Amino acid sequence: MTDTIAERPFSIRENLEPKTEQDLADAIRSLDTPVRITGGNTQALSSATDRRLSVTGLSGITLYEPGALTIVAKAGTPLSEIEDLLSAERQRLAFEPPDYRGLFGTEGAPTIGGVVASGRSGPRRIQVGACRDALLGVRFVDGMGTVVKNGGRVMKNVTGYDLVKLMAGSFGTLGVLTEVSLKVLPIPAMTATVSLEGLTDTDAVKALSAALGSPYDITGAAHVSTPDRSMTSIRLEGFEASVRYRSEQLTQLLSRFGSVAVDNDPDQVTQTWSDIRDARPFHGTGDDVWKISVKPSDAPALIANLPDGTRSASSPVLYDWGGGLIWLATTPGTDLRAVLPELRGHATLVRGSDETRRSLGMFQPQSSPVEHLSQQLRARFDPEGRLNPGLMNT
Numbered sequence: 001m002t003d004t005i006a007e008r009p010f011s012i013r014e015n016l017e018p019k020t021e022q023d024l025a026d027a028i029r030s031l032d033t034p035v036r037i038t039g040g041n042t043q044a045l046s047s048a049t050d051r052r053l054s055v056t057g058l059s060g061i062t063l064y065e066p067g068a069l070t071i072v073a074k075a076g077t078p079l080s081e082i083e084d085l086l087s088a089e090r091q092r093l094a095f096e097p098p099d100y101r102g103l104f105g106t107e108g109a110p111t112i113g114g115v116v117a118s119g120r121s122g123p124r125r126i127q128v129g130a131c132r133d134a135l136l137g138v139r140f141v142d143g144m145g146t147v148v149k150n151g152g153r154v155m156k157n158v159t160g161y162d163l164v165k166l167m168a169g170s171f172g173t174l175g176v177l178t179e180v181s182l183k184v185l186p187i188p189a190m191t192a193t194v195s196l197e198g199l200t201d202t203d204a205v206k207a208l209s210a211a212l213g214s215p216y217d218i219t220g221a222a223h224v225s226t227p228d229r230s231m232t233s234i235r236l237e238g239f240e241a242s243v244r245y246r247s248e249q250l251t252q253l254l255s256r257f258g259s260v261a262v263d264n265d266p267d268q269v270t271q272t273w274s275d276i277r278d279a280r281p282f283h284g285t286g287d288d289v290w291k292i293s294v295k296p297s298d299a300p301a302l303i304a305n306l307p308d309g310t311r312s313a314s315s316p317v318l319y320d321w322g323g324g325l326i327w328l329a330t331t332p333g334t335d336l337r338a339v340l341p342e343l344r345g346h347a348t349l350v351r352g353s354d355e356t357r358r359s360l361g362m363f364q365p366q367s368s369p370v371e372h373l374s375q376q377l378r379a380r381f382d383p384e385g386r387l388n389p390g391l392m393n394t
Helices: 021-030 079-088 112-118 161-167 201-212 240-257 266-277 296-304 354-360 368-381
Strands: 036-038 052-054 061-065 070-074 135-142 147-151 175-183 190-197 218-225 230-238 260-263 288-293 317-320 325-330 346-351
Touching: 021 052, 021 135, 021 147, 021 175, 061 079, 070 079, 079 112, 112 175, 135 161, 147 161, 147 175, 190 201, 190 240, 190 266, 201 218, 201 230, 201 240, 201 296, 201 317, 218 266, 230 240, 230 266, 240 260, 260 266, 296 317, 296 325, 346 354
Parallel strands: 036 052
Antiparallel strands: 061 070, 070 175, 135 147, 135 175, 190 230, 190 260, 218 230, 218 317, 288 325, 288 346, 317 325
């Protein structure tokens, strides 16, 4: 008779693909070696183990209530399946989850669990908040094999609010997500891009700040700069009459920075913002890629003062979130954190060789108090270090 997952001790070094939450819990309890949590295999992440635990078998939308603006899905559900269902009801995940397959040169299908675990949020974060702000509830299995349910399926249920937010961006180091509940929002009737070409980085951030400080409800504010060209883009969404009025007002407001153009073509607007969302300027290059989070007004000077040789000659710079998020390509192996002048923010290594990631670590080193808190959390949820060991502290 063939044994079940719960009956097997997992002493062999096989990869694991549980099909149910209970199978997952049994498998984690039986582990004698750490595992690397995977979903759609769309992102290159370093871990201290090559043994995989895949959640793709935990797939399916378990609840969708368009009237309640709520969707519940198992963690291995492809993101495209969720977006297709929402689109049919003229709804969407408002935090605009990015697709980084082009950035990493990977295939596969992004999963909703991977989106939440990595806390991915697109340009609309400046208006609607991050992925964690759309997260209503979670189910996950911690490093001891315990099934944990936290939060609810509607916004008024705030039970366990902090733990729900904690799982967003924890990269599977505290538990393996099995199900997530998310708030959704309607798709607007019209979208437009207000743009200025040829601005310096300094003037671009000033223009973005002026737009964001206006009453015109901006849902995207980005600037892309290359040695040959620069484009500053601001997004407006809503009812057609409102978008047209705000476009006119914003054109007047920004005219002091240069010539302003307004694009209402749906396909072109979608392309502009998907390029920004997915960091398309950095696709297909051999450079390392970093994300730097800073105060927007500090961003242009930070880039201007980088030492010679830090960036390749043709390297673009992408300023998103009004300048608060910088995407930067550097020559391979560069320790960007070492050359940033007293960075008041943090730098995350998004793409690099295995050797570079092992040497520099993906995440900015934490301050002692924050590191102590992180260690306490890992000791509480994964005391034996079974889940994604080394990912967030190397």
